[in-house]
Amino acid sequence: MTAPRPLPVPDANSTPYWEAAARHVLALPGCSRCGAFCVPPGPTCRHCHAADPAFTYRPVSGRGRVRSWTVVRRTSLAGFEGEVPFVLVDVELAEQEELRMIGRLLDGPDAPLRAGAPVTVAFEDVTDGVAVPGFVLGDGS
Amino acid sequence: MSPRFRAGGQVAIAGYAHSQVRRHAGRPLGALAVEAARAAIADAGLELRDIDGFVTAPLFPTSGAHTAEDGVSTVSADWLAGALGAAPRYTAGFQGVGQLPGAVALAVGAIAGGAADCVLLHRALHNPAGHYHGSARHEVGGLQQWTVPQGFFGPLPMIALPYNEYLQRYGADHESMASVVVEARKNGARIPWSYWYQRPLTAMEYLASPMVNDPVRRLDCDIPVDGVAAFVLTSAERARDLPHRPVHVAGFASSPPPPPRLPLHWPLDDIMAGGAETARRLWEHAGVGPGEVDLPQVYDGFSPFVWFWLESLGHCPAGEAHRFVQDGGIDSDAPGALPVLSGGGAIGGGRMHGVPQMLECYLQLAGRAGPRQRAGAEVAVACQSSPHYGGAVVYTAQPW
Ligand SMILES: [Zn+2]
Numbered sequence: 080m081t082a083p084r085p086l087p088v089p090d091a092n093s094t095p096y097w098e099a100a101a102r103h104v105l106a107l108p109g110c111s112r113c114g115a116f117c118v119p120p121g122p123t124c125r126h127c128h129a130a131d132p133a134f135t136y137r138p139v140s141g142r143g144r145v146r147s148w149t150v151v152r153r154t155s156l157a158g159f160e161g162e163v164p165f166v167l168v169d170v171e172l173a174e175q176e177e178l179r180m181i182g183r184l185l186d187g188p189d190a191p192l193r194a195g196a197p198v199t200v201a202f203e204d205v206t207d208g209v210a211v212p213g214f215v216l217g218d219g220s
Numbered sequence: 221m222s223p224r225f226r227a228g229g230q231v232a233i234a235g236y237a238h239s240q241v242r243r244h245a246g247r248p249l250g251a252l253a254v255e256a257a258r259a260a261i262a263d264a265g266l267e268l269r270d271i272d273g274f275v276t277a278p279l280f281p282t283s284g285a286h287t288a289e290d291g292v293s294t295v296s297a298d299w300l301a302g303a304l305g306a307a308p309r310y311t312a313g314f315q316g317v318g319q320l321p322g323a324v325a326l327a328v329g330a331i332a333g334g335a336a337d338c339v340l341l342h343r344a345l346h347n348p349a350g351h352y353h354g355s356a357r358h359e360v361g362g363l364q365q366w367t368v369p370q371g372f373f374g375p376l377p378m379i380a381l382p383y384n385e386y387l388q389r390y391g392a393d394h395e396s397m398a399s400v401v402v403e404a405r406k407n408g409a410r411i412p413w414s415y416w417y418q419r420p421l422t423a424m425e426y427l428a429s430p431m432v433n434d435p436v437r438r439l440d441c442d443i444p445v446d447g448v449a450a451f452v453l454t455s456a457e458r459a460r461d462l463p464h465r466p467v468h469v470a471g472f473a474s475s476p477p478p479p480p481r482l483p484l485h486w487p488l489d490d491i492m493a494g495g496a497e498t499a500r501r502l503w504e505h506a507g508v509g510p511g512e513v514d515l516p517q518v519y520d521g522f523s524p525f526v527w528f529w530l531e532s533l534g535h536c537p538a539g540e541a542h543r544f545v546q547d548g549g550i551d552s553d554a555p556g557a558l559p560v561l562s563g564g565g566a567i568g569g570g571r572m573h574g575v576p577q578m579l580e581c582y583l584q585l586a587g588r589a590g591p592r593q594r595a596g597a598e599v600a601v602a603c604q605s606s607p608h609y610g611g612a613v614v615y616t617a618q619p620w
Binding site: 082083084085086087088089090093117118119121125146147148149150151152153154155156157158159162165167169179180181182183193194203205211212213 | 360371435480
């Protein structure tokens with residue numbers, strides 16, 4: 080029997096992210112002081128250093144470019160042993176310089192990849208009410 | 221105020237000991253630590269009663285769910301002092317980034333500041349049964365909820381992403397990395413306590429080995445082991461009267477605070493920008509420049525760190541380390557080459573987290589490297605971890 084995938088435990092900072100993901104919308108936390116996105120949101124804003132960033136979530140385009148990638152052939156993470164090989168992409172989102180996310184590339188392990196390749200967010204429905212953001216190749220058009 | 225370290229050259233290494241490095245020692249780590257400590261104290265020509273300081277960095281570097289038990293899977297400074305029956309007036313454990321350089325900095329500060337006269341500094345590493353980084357968690361909160369649900373977990377994808385970024389950006393290829401790993405294993409094979417003693421590797425064997433997280437092969441990773449190293453540090457003045465030639469600490473640096481990122485996300489630009497600042501701090505602190513370094517022992521817990529450190533320290537321009545390595549630039553047997561893995565590193569010795577680098581600096585500068593002894597080595601650097609998330613120490617044969 081295969082172990083289930085690890086599931087997120089949303090907290091005060093991340094609940095809007097997971098609620099939006101469940102609706103297949105990528106929404107990211109922005110600082111209320113300077114407006115910049117901070118992923119993941121921390122106790123302070125990494126851009127303006129505000130100690131009270133009061134993050135609010137805004138939907139983003141989900142489009143970005145691949146900065147790097149790896150093909151995971153072995154993992155010791157329960158729930159993923161049966162998923163190998165799979166591809167993880169390091170994506171810089173279009174909304175902001177150096178706004179980077181790491182997700183699975185859902186096109187499969189043999190998808191043609193290069194640095195700078197355009198990708199668009201896509202979602203894996205992992206269990207009832209939980210969808211995990213990933214990416215697919217292309218600009219979504 | 222001068223940025224130069226005021227206590228540079230005032231503290232020296234006077235002796236050492238190293239346990240055998242094994243996949244599983246079959247004994248608690250604390251037992252190995254006690255033996256290594258006693259051997260190091262004797263090697264320095266001292267008695268236990270002379271040791272009034274104990275310092276370590278106790279980190280058990282696993283992403284897995286293993287329990288850290290003092291004396292069994294980790295060895296704290298207090299545990300070791302107690303097990304030896306010592307009565308130190310100073311004990312400390314370094315908890316920051318760059319564990320071994322950080323511990324050396326604590327020991328040097330304690331001695332230079334008068335908190336201790338003779339410090340036993342040790343590093344003990346344990347390989348637990350089962351997967352080193354195994355995780356059976358089904359729910360993840362905190363920062364890891366941003367990465368683990370999509371399968372980004374543990375140090376393999378962590379290093380695979382910047383490694384691939386480097387390959388893509390600079391057109392590097394796997395033959396160059398073969399040269400790194402073959403060099404580490406060549407030297408590790410010459411060191412009797414090394415896990416890979418008498419077991420060198422060929423480039424063909426490397427290139428035929430399996431990928432674990434492309435482009436990372438299993439042989440790009442150091443192997444988890446049980447092992448302990450211990451060093452005795454004291455004032456340069458006192459060390460002059462002890463049996464072995466003292467090796468002086470000229471200065472050290474730890475990395476600047478890393479940019480906030482997803483957990484374990486180490487973009488290449490972060491590594492290189494942080495590394496440049498680590499090196500700048502190091503040269504300023506020690507009053508040394510890269511051109512004066514005879515023996516830059518770079519960290520190689522994952523082989524791409526060798527390229528990253530070579531460029532961070534200024535031995536190669538950005539994007540050139542892979543060519544330098546491929547052209548024989550780090551062959552410790554070639555006249556004029558830069559001996560960066562002459563101590564075998566972690567890939568050639570086992571996952572000892574910066575110990576092979578520090579020990580090689582000590583052995584070569586003290587003239588104690590035996591058949592591997594290099595002529596005229598005066599200035600050495602021991603690096604640990606990533607250039608942007610680690611540290612380094614400058615050692616000199618003479619007070620600098
Ligand atoms: Zn802000």
